[in-house]
Amino acid sequence: MLDVLADRTYRHLFAAQVVALLGTGLATVALGLLAFDLAGDNAAMVLGTVFTIKMVAYVGIAPIAGAFANRVPRRAFLVALDLVRAAVALCLPFVTDIWQVYILIFVLQSASAAFTPTFQATIPDVLPDEARYTRALSLSRLAYDLENIVSPMLAGLLLAVTSYNSLFFGTMIGFAASAALVLSIMLPSPKPSKPRGIYDRTTGGIRIYLATPRLRGLLALNMAAAAAGAMVLVNSVALVRGTLGLDASALAWTLLAFGAGSMIAALLLPQMLDRVSDRPVMVGGAILMVLTLLGLAGAIATLGLVWPMLLGAWFFVGLGYSAVLTPSGRLLRRSAHAEDRPALFAAQFALSHACWLLTYPLSGWLMTRYGPVAALGVLAVLAAMGLLAALRLWPSNDPETMEHTHDNLPLDHPHLQGTRRHTHHFVVDEHHPPMGVTAVEVVSGRHNRNSINTG
Structure with a gap:
């Protein structure tokens, strides 16, 4: 898998992704502490609003940004967006009112909504060979999983010697380093074959996405992943701290079990996808998530919740989650010309986050109102519906x-x-x-x- 890092251009892009992710992780910790300082007991409401703003920016801004990504040199576009994110991070330590946080977060996440799909669409142009691109996708998945582990640890070390405001400066440094790494290389910038109107450019990615059966299937699988992922990310704290009465370190280990499953799948997928096509791997991952959620619901209903049971369940959910999401870039790469990839990746970014915009609040409401068994059961049904839709929408005979x-x-x-x-x-x-x-x-x-x- 590490052989792809021999390519200098990709190596710099991967390093840019890693440092930007670390900076984002520091900002996540700092935002929670900032919200508590500004709002006290209403901090959860503030953070809930922040995450909603993030998803709205992702869903609304990504298709628009994707429409214009191929109108300017791609390197300059990415560097400019990184600098915008760094500037916002630099402003966050100086806010005095909650509304200022909301505005800055909207600007930051709008820049991310433009940066991330454009960055992702650049990788297949840098690594045109599918086997090498598959390994790059697995490395990217590993980077996301490791960030969930490393960023909280790094934040904890920094908070032992300085205030949380310094974490925002760490975020700024991460985005600035990402900009420097992107600036240090030349990037391909495929141009459209003919001029297009604003409507065509803005909606083209989504129209291609929804007209392509394998991508309609991918959207359904995104819903399955969002249903299972929301159960883990939203409700783990209630299960560990509330139901089981364990401490914060137990919560960290519980989330680590999910990350470990995801990382192991990412390590195994490159060799697996050399032998097996994407569809059975992704469908298998969705089946694993559905069965694990249903199995955990049944176990809690009959035996009650015990921590080893939860750790095992989250490990298998992580395996299925990564099996669904990691190959998705291969489908997008296969489904568009190079000039249309930024718009198509932006469509995937927006539509997949629309799934999370539904499952995040649904997961929390079900857990609060009806408890873990109902939450697991309903989200398992929602994931199963996504799975069945994918089987129907994505033909099993899907030649290139x-x-x-x-x-x-x-x-x-x-x-x-x-x-x-x-x-x-x-x-x-x-x-x-x-x-x-x-x-x-x-x-x-x-x-x-x-x-x-x-x-």
């Missing part, structure tokens, strides 16, 4: 290339090269709309006539 005809184009059109029937890597684009063109899909040597939107 398709033989198809173009009755809608003149024979002298440059795309046809003198023949109406041809075979190539198939994506939804201006020459291959989601409906209205006949395609012949080649599967195991058999010709099966399908609409183009099966592809």
Whole structure:
């Protein structure tokens, strides 16, 4: 897996991701302490609003930013966004009112909503080989999981010798270092093949996403991952501190069990995906999450909750969670031309966070109102619905290339090269709309006539 770090461009991008994640983790800890200072007993309400603002920015800003990401040099775009985030982090220690926090967080998360999908869309251009790109995806998943472990530890060490405001300066340093690392390399900036209007640029990524069956399946699997993930991230504190009556260190170990499962899956996936296609791996991960949530609900209902049981359940949820999310970049890479990838990754970013915008409050409300068994059961059902939708929306025979005809184009059109029937890597684009063109899909040597939107 580490062989991909031999590529200097990717190595700098990965380092930029790691330092930015560490800075974000420090800011998460500092925000909780800042909210308590400003709001006292209402700190939870303030933080809830902050997380809602974050999700609204992600869902609303990402598609707009993705529409313009290929209109400017990609390196300059990413560096500018990192500097905006660093400037906001530098302002946070000086706020005196809660409304100031809300405005700064909206600006920070809007910049992140533009930065993250553009950054993710750059990696397949830097690593065009799918096997190397798969290993980069696993490294990225590991970076996210390790950040959840390292950032709280680093914050604890810093808080032992300084105030929480210094954590925001650590965040600023992380974003500034990320900008410097991106600035130190040259990045590809694919340009659109022809000018597009604002509507096409803004909605193009989502239209391609929703017109591509494998990506509709991915959206359904995102809902399954969000349902299981919200149960872990929102309700672990209530289960560990409230139901079990354990201390804060037990909560850390409980979340570590989830992270450990995710990391082990990320380590195993590159070799697995060399032999098995994405669909069975991702569907298997969703099945594992559903069965684990249902099994834990049944165990609590009959035996009561014990800590080893919770640790084991969260470990298996982490395995399934990573198995669903890690390969998603491969599907996005396969489903668009390089010039459309920023918009498509932005669509994935927005739509997946829309799932979290539903499951975060639902998970907390179910746990508070009805207890752990009901919360686990309802979220398991929601995850199962996502799984079943994915099985229906994502065809099991999902080839990368398709033989198809173009009755809608003149024979002298440059795309046809003198023949109406041809075979190539198939994506939804201006020459291959989601409906209205006949395609012949080649599967195991058999010709099966399908609409183009099966592809």
